[in-house]
Amino acid sequence: MLATLEYTLAVVAVFLVLGYFRLPILAWTLAAAALLWYLGVVAAFGYGTNIVLAAVFVAVAAVLNIPILRRKAFTDHVLALYRRILPDMSSTEKEAIDAGSVWWDADLFSGRPDWNKLLAIPAPRLSAEEQAFLDGPVEELCAMCNDWEITHERQDLPPQVWQFIKDKGFLGMIIPKRYGGLGFSALAHSAVVMKLSTRSGAAAISVMVPNSLGPAELLLHYGTEEQKNHYLPRLARGLEVPCFALTNPEAGSDAASIPDYGIVCKGTWQGREMLGMRVTWDKRYITLGPVATLLGLAFRLYDPEKLLGGKEDLGITCALVPTNTAGVNIGRRHLPLNQVFQNGPNSGKDVFMPLDWIIGGPEYAGKGWMMLMGCLAAGRAISLPTSSVGGVKALTRFTGAYARVRSQFKTPIGRLEGVEEALGRIAAHCYMMDATRVMTAGAVDLGEKPAVLSAIAKYHMTERARACVNDAMDIHGGKGICLGPNNWVGRGYQMTPIAITVEGANILTRTLIIFGQGAIRAHPYVLREMRAAKEMQGAEASREFDDAITSHIGHVISNGVRAFVHGITSSRLAHTPRNAAPETVHYYRFTSRLSAAFAFLADLSMLAMGGALKRKEKISGRLGDVLSMLYLVSATLKRYEDQGRIREDLPLIRWAVRDALYHAQQAIDQILSNFPVKPLARFLRWTLFPLGMSFRPPLDSRNHECAKIALEPGAARDRLTAGMYVPKGEDATGVLEAAFIAAIACEPIDEKLRKAVKKGKIVPRPGVDLGSLAKENNLITAEEYAQWSRKEALRKSVIRVDDFPQDFGRAEIVQSLSPAKARAA
Ligand SMILES: Cc1cc2nc3c(=O)[nH]c(=O)nc-3n(C[C@H](O)[C@H](O)[C@H](O)COP(=O)(O)OP(=O)(O)OC[C@H]3O[C@@H](n4cnc5c(N)ncnc54)[C@H](O)[C@@H]3O)c2cc1C
Numbered sequence: 001m002l003a004t005l006e007y008t009l010a011v012v013a014v015f016l017v018l019g020y021f022r023l024p025i026l027a028w029t030l031a032a033a034a035l036l037w038y039l040g041v042v043a044a045f046g047y048g049t050n051i052v053l054a055a056v057f058v059a060v061a062a063v064l065n066i067p068i069l070r071r072k073a074f075t076d077h078v079l080a081l082y083r084r085i086l087p088d089m090s091s092t093e094k095e096a097i098d099a100g101s102v103w104w105d106a107d108l109f110s111g112r113p114d115w116n117k118l119l120a121i122p123a124p125r126l127s128a129e130e131q132a133f134l135d136g137p138v139e140e141l142c143a144m145c146n147d148w149e150i151t152h153e154r155q156d157l158p159p160q161v162w163q164f165i166k167d168k169g170f171l172g173m174i175i176p177k178r179y180g181g182l183g184f185s186a187l188a189h190s191a192v193v194m195k196l197s198t199r200s201g202a203a204a205i206s207v208m209v210p211n212s213l214g215p216a217e218l219l220l221h222y223g224t225e226e227q228k229n230h231y232l233p234r235l236a237r238g239l240e241v242p243c244f245a246l247t248n249p250e251a252g253s254d255a256a257s258i259p260d261y262g263i264v265c266k267g268t269w270q271g272r273e274m275l276g277m278r279v280t281w282d283k284r285y286i287t288l289g290p291v292a293t294l295l296g297l298a299f300r301l302y303d304p305e306k307l308l309g310g311k312e313d314l315g316i317t318c319a320l321v322p323t324n325t326a327g328v329n330i331g332r333r334h335l336p337l338n339q340v341f342q343n344g345p346n347s348g349k350d351v352f353m354p355l356d357w358i359i360g361g362p363e364y365a366g367k368g369w370m371m372l373m374g375c376l377a378a379g380r381a382i383s384l385p386t387s388s389v390g391g392v393k394a395l396t397r398f399t400g401a402y403a404r405v406r407s408q409f410k411t412p413i414g415r416l417e418g419v420e421e422a423l424g425r426i427a428a429h430c431y432m433m434d435a436t437r438v439m440t441a442g443a444v445d446l447g448e449k450p451a452v453l454s455a456i457a458k459y460h461m462t463e464r465a466r467a468c469v470n471d472a473m474d475i476h477g478g479k480g481i482c483l484g485p486n487n488w489v490g491r492g493y494q495m496t497p498i499a500i501t502v503e504g505a506n507i508l509t510r511t512l513i514i515f516g517q518g519a520i521r522a523h524p525y526v527l528r529e530m531r532a533a534k535e536m537q538g539a540e541a542s543r544e545f546d547d548a549i550t551s552h553i554g555h556v557i558s559n560g561v562r563a564f565v566h567g568i569t570s571s572r573l574a575h576t577p578r579n580a581a582p583e584t585v586h587y588y589r590f591t592s593r594l595s596a597a598f599a600f601l602a603d604l605s606m607l608a609m610g611g612a613l614k615r616k617e618k619i620s621g622r623l624g625d626v627l628s629m630l631y632l633v634s635a636t637l638k639r640y641e642d643q644g645r646i647r648e649d650l651p652l653i654r655w656a657v658r659d660a661l662y663h664a665q666q667a668i669d670q671i672l673s674n675f676p677v678k679p680l681a682r683f684l685r686w687t688l689f690p691l692g693m694s695f696r697p698p699l700d701s702r703n704h705e706c707a708k709i710a711l712e713p714g715a716a717r718d719r720l721t722a723g724m725y726v727p728k729g730e731d732a733t734g735v736l737e738a739a740f741i742a743a744i745a746c747e748p749i750d751e752k753l754r755k756a757v758k759k760g761k762i763v764p765r766p767g768v769d770l771g772s773l774a775k776e777n778n779l780i781t782a783e784e785y786a787q788w789s790r791k792e793a794l795r796k797s798v799i800r801v802d803d804f805p806q807d808f809g810r811a812e813i814v815q816s817l818s819p820a821k822a823r824a825a
Pocket of ligand 1: 243244245246247254285286287498507
């Protein structure tokens with residue numbers, strides 16, 4: 001009995017050690033040989049049995065260790081089965097999967113992230129020239145923008161703002177200097193968009209779009225020399241305003257199915273007979289469309305007469321169409337949630353255009369989807385993550401200030417616990433979001449086109465912005481609801497769903513892209529197996545598949561063992577970086593543990609559900625959530641190191657990391673609760689959480705510290721909101737900032753007044769302010785009274801909301817119109 005127990009323990013220990021260290025098959029074989037010998041000794045089987053066991057062992061070991069035998073006996077059969085069950089992929093699906101590159105996501109998928117590698121990457125930095133642009137033209141542009149004037153009065157950017165944007169090169173930030181552009185890094189591009197987003201959504205979007213997925217980006221990667229030389233300098237100087245039109249009323253998320261089409265045919269162009277294409281399209285939601293001079297157009301190109309000599313259905317094609325071309329209908333506008341950046345439909349019927357309008361020329365006919373997916377992988381990393389971070393920086397600064405200026409129950413509302421809870425959340429999200437923005441833009445500057453990580457950044461930054469703006473609205477109460485020049489949150493609240501919807505609507509991004517693409521691209525073996533099965537034949541396929549699948553099996557066992565070992569040791573053995581800061585080292589351990597758990601769970605989910613996992617979006621969405629949380633935590637920990645371990649910021653890191661780890665754990669819990677194969681779900685729960693679910697939500701005390709950062713002027717608040725436009729002067733947010741500083745400076749005087757009232761030294765009188773009563777009674781000096789009065793004036797200005805004539809000024813507008821127009825109005 002004792003011997004059996006000992007033997008079982010030895011088997012378990014050997015399994016755990018081999019699995020934990022992911023030793024090769026030979027090591028497993030030697031260990032199995034030793035265990036077999038030990039079994040022979042313990043069980044005293046006798047000579048004959050020992051010989052039989054040894055023979056069986058040698059046969060199995062030979063099959064496992066000699067690749068040719070292993071392939072014939074095992075992996076070739078698996079390959080045949082795999083080929084049968086692997087669903088066929090359309091060329092658009094394949095191009096989407098292949099698009100972009102893999103970076104830190106591969107480490108997270110490996111189950112053993114290499115923290116030293118991550119921390120060795122230098123902190124992304126702006127060049128002196130980029131910083132000067134931010135401090136100069138960007139600051140100036142922000143000061144020129146008055147959001148109420150733009151969104152309500154003009155419903156467009158003022159002409160001088162448009163001109164400034166064009167003249168200073170804002171539309172050509174990604175265009176290299178040799179074409180007259182600013183040639184900025186992704187980090188600088190992101191910093192510009194972020195700063196503008198803290199001031200005017202319309203200005204930020206108008207600048208963001210030409211620098212994102214669109215004509216310039218496509219030309220840079222795929223344009224012919226002639227196209228680049230013609231268009232890039234014009235785009236850089238704002239002589240062309242570009243837009244990119246993909247979305248059709250019938251095809252939004254499923255953009256590859258656009259019904260817009262072009263037919264290759266002969267026609268006449270500028271008096272010359274030539275081979276061209278006759279294009280018909282109907283697009284909507286196109287940003288900058290109404291003012292664009294250059295329309296980037298996506299359509300499906302057909303060549304029914306085979307004039308180009310190849311296939312009939314050439315596929316999605318991207319062309320550049322000057323909007324003054326006869327037959328182009330453009331100029332009408334949509335009104336996206338009261339945001340007034342230019343956005344609208346456009347269409348054309350049988351518009352003839354030369355083939356060399358195709359981006360890249362006729363050889364790129366049909367390659368549009370590959371071009372779009374490749375550019376999207378990088379572009380998505382900047383625009384919407386960045387504008388969301390800008391929005392949240394502004395919310396952090398303004399909401400913190402307002403919560404300190406606005407008092408109820410004789411207390412600044414930011415000190416009331418319910419408000420503090422919401423404010424602390426905003427501040428901590430702000431830190432994590434900015435960390436993610438910088439790390440993702442930094443990846444693009446390292447030459448990556450991080451397809452999965454950009455989807456994570458897009459989804460989670462926009463969702464966090466939505467959570468933060470909801471919190472900010474609650475904190476502002478009625479002040480946030482009544483629109484007008486004195487409302488700095490309402491427009492942000494209105495526009496949040498726009499970022500959620502564009503560049504891959506969020507539900508789809510979460511459920512299809514983050515895990516769906518990640519599981520194939522970022523997984524160390526799945527893509528190799530798929531390529532061996534679908535793109536290779538004969539011995540080459542057999543060798544490649546054998547190598548990938550055996551490594552894959554080792555990877556699964558190792559991750560399962562490590563997830564279990566980390567579970568029973570509270571992550572004490574989990575991998576951490578060299579010289580980790582003692583105050584954050586446990587977060588690396590927890591993340592390594594969850595990375596192993598995630599990798600194991602991802603593999604077993606794919607094994608249990610196969611191709612059906614793609615349709616099980618509730619499961620794949622949650623798997624995506626786990627991967628995303630691990631990425632957000634990585635970015636946060638890296639930022640702490642990159643900024644030199646600033647201890648003052650620790651509450652933000654602690655809250656944000658703990659919150660993300662808790663959410664990752666909850667996502668795993670929900671996957672297991674809904675896992676279709678119940679016995680496997682039980683096994684997984686036992687392996688991943690052997691001692692129960694140990695991650696807890698952030699503590700209230702941390703939340704208090706985070707809120708305090710937003711409520712106190714100083715370095716921590718400035719660092720948290722760094723890179724935003726800090727308002728000066730007379731407009732509403734400038735007054736708010738001044739009121740905030742004045743409120744804090746006056747707190748000792750307010751305290752004197754409070755005590756004086758309590759002790760009966762002054763008796764409040766209706767219509768007389770406490771300050772003058774205190775001054776009359778010599779309880780405060782004349783200077784203190786002046787300081788207090790200024791603070792009160794600023795406070796009153798801050799809490800004021802806008803009101804309008806009963807007809808919202810319509811009569812005044814009608815009066816200014818010509819009599820005919822006035823009658824019509
Ligand atoms: C203000 C604005 C600006 C835009 N700018 C441009 C532009 O410049 N150029 C351009 O070409 N397009 C632009 N778009 C279009 C934008 O990219 C699309 O709105 C977006 O792709 C979603 O398409 P849809 O609105 O038709 O939603 P639908 O495709 O109808 O989707 C509706 C919902 O279903 C979800 N969904 C769809 N498929 C799946 C799935 N398989 N699994 C799970 N959920 C799914 C989506 O996530 C979404 O929540 C813009 C849109 C807006 C609103």
